[in-house]
Amino acid sequence: MQQDGKADAVQAIDNCLRQRLLRSTKVMFFFHRHARHKDKLGRRSLDLSGAISMTADLARHFALPDVIFSNLPETFSSFDFTGSGMLCLEETRVMVKKTLLQWRWALSGGPAQLDGEFVTSTLEDGGYSVVREMGRGGQGIMYLARKTEESSSWFGYLSNCGQSQVRATYCIKFYSKKNANAGGLQEILEEFHRMKEFDNVHVARTFEAFHDQDFVYLVNEPYFGGDFTKLAKRAYDKGVEMRESWWRDIFRQCLEGLEYLHREAQMHCDIKEPNLMIRHDDDFTKPEVVLIDFGLAQNISVKVTGLSGTPGYIPPETWRKQRWQPQGDIFSLGVVFFQLMSARVPRSGLDKVQGIFQEGAKNVQDVGQLTVTCQPPWKLFPTHLRLLTELVSAMLRKDPEQRPRALQALQYGWFFSTSDQELPKDTLGSLISGSAKAFFKGELINELLEQLGRSSLLRPRLGL
Structure with a gap:
């Protein structure tokens, strides 16, 4: 898609996303026009051909490029959360919204727009100190870390002009820039963007991302119970x-x-x-x-x-x-x-x-x-x-x-x-x-790390 075409597509997608009530109304209108089947629960539903016709009507109404829903033959069943073989109205709404958001992300350059959030900083500059290793995989190593943060409290106000020092705990994932499996900055920033949007008790949360000369860091919520191997x-x-x-x-x-x-x-x-x-x-x-x-x-x-x-x-x-x-x-x-x-x-x-x-x-x-x-x-x-x-x-x-x-x-x-x-x-x-x-085995690795020193810069460079 040419640059001018991308700009027009982004504008059309933004217009559709911004008009939530109108989009929801039109999705429902076109859904009922093309939903000629019923699922096992008796709900009106779209089969693949109906979904293609329905999204074509929606694209024409909002002047969306035809390419937006071009992957529907491949992705249709993925939005069938109930396994009925068709999409009910709620599944159709999710499919439309998520497809629009993904194309908006792709056409606008994605993580390139988040450079302001992806700063250059060392662990020390960020106030973090590594405590111990928590786990490792092909892409990187997870470390437990602490950070000194300012906290307002009545006691803090009396003792330190309204500011008290809190040692907050985080889990930081280190991606070595020398590790080909870790991916580039683009891929890691995409992971950061995905995780920031999650809001579920069973899905990990993330708070910030930054990088220095050797590593990219993702700062996540800490989990202390170990993984399923332990x-x-x-x-x-x-x-x-x-x-x-x-x-x-x-x-x-x-x-x-x-x-x-x-x-x-x-x-x-x-x-x-x-x-x-x-x-x-x-x-x-x-x-x-x-x-x-x-x-x-x-x-x-x-x-x-x-x-x-x-x-x-x-x-x-x-x-x-x-x-x-x-x-x-x-x-x-x-x-x-x-x-x-x-x-x-x-x-x-x-x-x-x-x-x-x-x-x-x-x-x-x-x-x-x-x-x-x-x-x-x-x-x-x-x-x-x-x-x-x-x-x-x-x-x-x-x-x-x-x-x-x-x-x-x-x-x-x-x-x-x-x-x-x-x-x-x-x-x-x-x-x-x-x-x-x-x-x-994990405890042995951490004991070796303790013997070699507590430096947060030394630990991830050990390669253990």
């Missing part, structure tokens, strides 16, 4: 009985976080145990789950090609077509559920454990082939938990259209069951043992 050990230490009802609450929260993301037209694209964390470390009887790390997230409204994610969790359709869709996140989460219930959470080292689609693979291509063609090792799964088995089996179906959406998964019978059976003792023992090894 979950069983922490719960065991707190004296928690990890029975079926305990896992039910955890798995429900995972799906609720995904359901929120998908309604926000975002796909995580890297769901795995290290990217699922527990908010607090004080009480594991009812742990609060948070989805983190949106470095690979994609917008539903955009057709993005290319293989991304973590092998072993990447869904079959992404291996085949090199494209993500929301049901891919469901598959990845199904892998997590299966691996937790069968004590197959991957870990490296001399006693390494491979994931359910990694066993026997010699390279990444083998992992892809196993994911596409092989069934998970059900002999390791506690299939006596019949309703849970039904849920996980559905989440791991090879055909994405046969998998439940997040909202559908939450309606499975297991979440309404009162069954509270135990996991097999050998499985639970292996899960706790593996979790402890992951925990102590």
Whole structure:
């Protein structure tokens, strides 16, 4: 699209977005003109052809370029949050709004408009001091950090002219500029922009982003309960009985976080145990789950090609077509559920454990082939938990259209069951043992960091 055409398109999109009441009215009007079907709940709904006709009418009314809804054949099913095969009025409204916002973002240069928020600063200049490492992935390392901040209080007013010093705690993700996997400033700033818009108890929050000569930093809300690789050990230490009802609450929260993301037209694209964390470390009887790390997230409204994610969790359709869709996140989460219930959470080292689609693979291509063609090792799964088995089996179906959406998964019978059976003792023992090894490996890294010095500049340069 030429520059003049981009400017006209942005103006038309802004006009449509600004007129919320008119847009909502017109969406409803054109929806009812083209909605010739009813879903399972009896609601009038659009099939794909109806959606194409409806958006064409909407585009003509608001003088929007034809390209705005050109990806509809590929993205239509992604906005079908109920799995009915069609879009109801509310799903149509979400589809229109999110598509407009994504095109507005893309045509206006996106993160380039946020340069004022993406300042050049060192950790010290920002007032941060690193405490310890919290986790690491292919893109970067998470550190717990503290920052001295001004706080107004009555006591502070009496003692220090209205200002008191508060040591606030944050989780800072370090992206090394020398790490090719970390992506460029553009990609990291896009992650920052996405996370700033999130507002859900099960999705990570972010506060600011800045960079210096060596690193890009994202400052996030801290979570102290550890990730899912360490979950069983922490719960065991707190004296928690990890029975079926305990896992039910955890798995429900995972799906609720995904359901929120998908309604926000975002796909995580890297769901795995290290990217699922527990908010607090004080009480594991009812742990609060948070989805983190949106470095690979994609917008539903955009057709993005290319293989991304973590092998072993990447869904079959992404291996085949090199494209993500929301049901891919469901598959990845199904892998997590299966691996937790069968004590197959991957870990490296001399006693390494491979994931359910990694066993026997010699390279990444083998992992892809196993994911596409092989069934998970059900002999390791506690299939006596019949309703849970039904849920996980559905989440791991090879055909994405046969998998439940997040909202559908939450309606499975297991979440309404009162069954509270135990996991097999050998499985639970292996899960706790593996979790402890992951925990102590992290503790060893932090002990080495402590011995080498507390400098916030030294820590991330160690490469440990």
